Amino acid sequence: MKAREVKRLLKKFILVALFPIVISGSFFKSVQVNATESTRKQLEEAKEKKKQSEDALGNTKDDIAEMNEEKSSLQGELNSLNNQLSEVSNNLQNLEEQIENKETEIENTLAELEVAKETESNQYASMKKRVQFIYEKQNFVFIDMIMGARSFADFLNQNNYIQQLSAYDRKMFLQYIESRKNVEAKEATLEEEKTQLEDYKVKAQAEQSRVSGLVTQTSGTIKQYANDISDAEAKAQALEDQIKAQEADIKALEAKLAEEIRLSKLAAKSSWRNISEVTFAEGDRYLLANLIYCEAGGEPYEGKVAVGAVVINRVLSSVYPDTVVGVIYQNKQFSPVASGRLALALAEGKATAACYQAADEAMSGYSNVGNCVYFRTPVPGLSGLNIGGHVFY
Numbered sequence: 001m002k003a004r005e006v007k008r009l010l011k012k013f014i015l016v017a018l019f020p021i022v023i024s025g026s027f028f029k030s031v032q033v034n035a036t037e038s039t040r041k042q043l044e045e046a047k048e049k050k051k052q053s054e055d056a057l058g059n060t061k062d063d064i065a066e067m068n069e070e071k072s073s074l075q076g077e078l079n080s081l082n083n084q085l086s087e088v089s090n091n092l093q094n095l096e097e098q099i100e101n102k103e104t105e106i107e108n109t110l111a112e113l114e115v116a117k118e119t120e121s122n123q124y125a126s127m128k129k130r131v132q133f134i135y136e137k138q139n140f141v142f143i144d145m146i147m148g149a150r151s152f153a154d155f156l157n158q159n160n161y162i163q164q165l166s167a168y169d170r171k172m173f174l175q176y177i178e179s180r181k182n183v184e185a186k187e188a189t190l191e192e193e194k195t196q197l198e199d200y201k202v203k204a205q206a207e208q209s210r211v212s213g214l215v216t217q218t219s220g221t222i223k224q225y226a227n228d229i230s231d232a233e234a235k236a237q238a239l240e241d242q243i244k245a246q247e248a249d250i251k252a253l254e255a256k257l258a259e260e261i262r263l264s265k266l267a268a269k270s271s272w273r274n275i276s277e278v279t280f281a282e283g284d285r286y287l288l289a290n291l292i293y294c295e296a297g298g299e300p301y302e303g304k305v306a307v308g309a310v311v312i313n314r315v316l317s318s319v320y321p322d323t324v325v326g327v328i329y330q331n332k333q334f335s336p337v338a339s340g341r342l343a344l345a346l347a348e349g350k351a352t353a354a355c356y357q358a359a360d361e362a363m364s365g366y367s368n369v370g371n372c373v374y375f376r377t378p379v380p381g382l383s384g385l386n387i388g389g390h391v392f393y
Contacts, residue, residue: 043253050246057239064232071225078218085211092204095197102194109190113183120176126169270318275365278315284324289351289359291328294336295375296388301354303388306369308362310392313373320373 288308296307314320314327321327328334328342336342345351351359369375369385372392376382384393 043250046246046250046253050243050250053239053243053246057236057243060232060236060239064229064236067225067229067232071222071229074218074222074225078215078222081211081215081218085208085215088204088208088211092201092208095201095204099194099197099201102190102197106187106190106194109183109187113180113187116176116180116183120173120180124173124176266319272318272371273316273322275312275316278312278322280324280363285356285359285363286351287328287346288324288363289355290345290349291334291336291342292355292358293351294341294345295334296358296390297350297352297355299388299390301358302368303390304355304358305361305366306372306385306387306390306392307375308358309367309369310372310375312362312365313367313369313371317371317373 288311291311292304292307296303299307311324311327315322315324321330329337332338334342336345369387369392372385374384375390375392377389378386378391382391382393384391386392
């Protein structure tokens, strides 16, 4: 072999040997950035959600304060209305007592009126009889007065007596008429006063009904405010609990971010094995093909190969377990493991021919995602290599 050809082959060998190292160094920087971007994004979202919860809690506490103030104001109105209702009820009771007394007075006046009418009637009858007797027996009376008079003066006295008696009868009759009229006027006045009292009673009953309605309405409003305040306080308590949970999530994400940064830095400084150094166990192909089915069964073939490459990249990295089984079943790394989908796929042999072909390519050392050791569905802020519905980083 010529010296020039030997030098060319040697140079090519050196480039091939150094290429993984160069690529590894630059790509680990990318991994260090991208591997934590998702967690940073989650952390920012968690902090934003916490801020929203704190704002909602502040607004809810303001609402509670306003409702308590309104409830206090309504309670003052209710006390005033209760005082009004008590006053109206007392007035109504007084009116009822006055009406009852007035009815008693009317009954007594009616009794007086009956007596007055009877007295007037008796007086009228007596006077009528005397007038009738004098008119019918005037000759006899006149002769009797003459014959019975012992003197002319005695005759004049008897005549004067009869005139006085007639005048007295007429006077008494007129007095009885006046008395009856006074009693009738008194009765009319009492009836009018009773009517006025009954009008006042109707108005008082209407006012009592109005104030009672306001009392009921205000009491109902206060009760509704109390219920609203209770609901708002429950909401505030739920928000406080939610904030505590979000704070715990933030701490967990911060810890996860710190761990990912640590692993990224560690991976950047660690060594990688060559695929020729890996010894695959029996069943690795079956396991990897079924994981590819669970993670990328609906993805294009390139996406299936990429998932398999991520698993093998982890096997090659000293940061992760050095077996396919160890990588796939590492805690909280592949969701189909935790959900049970992988176990079901393994039990039923769900992997397709394309999944097996992708597993074979990955296990041969081929990678279409470089040294990526993470993949997920795209999220805002996460950059990487997009294949199908996944971003690889």
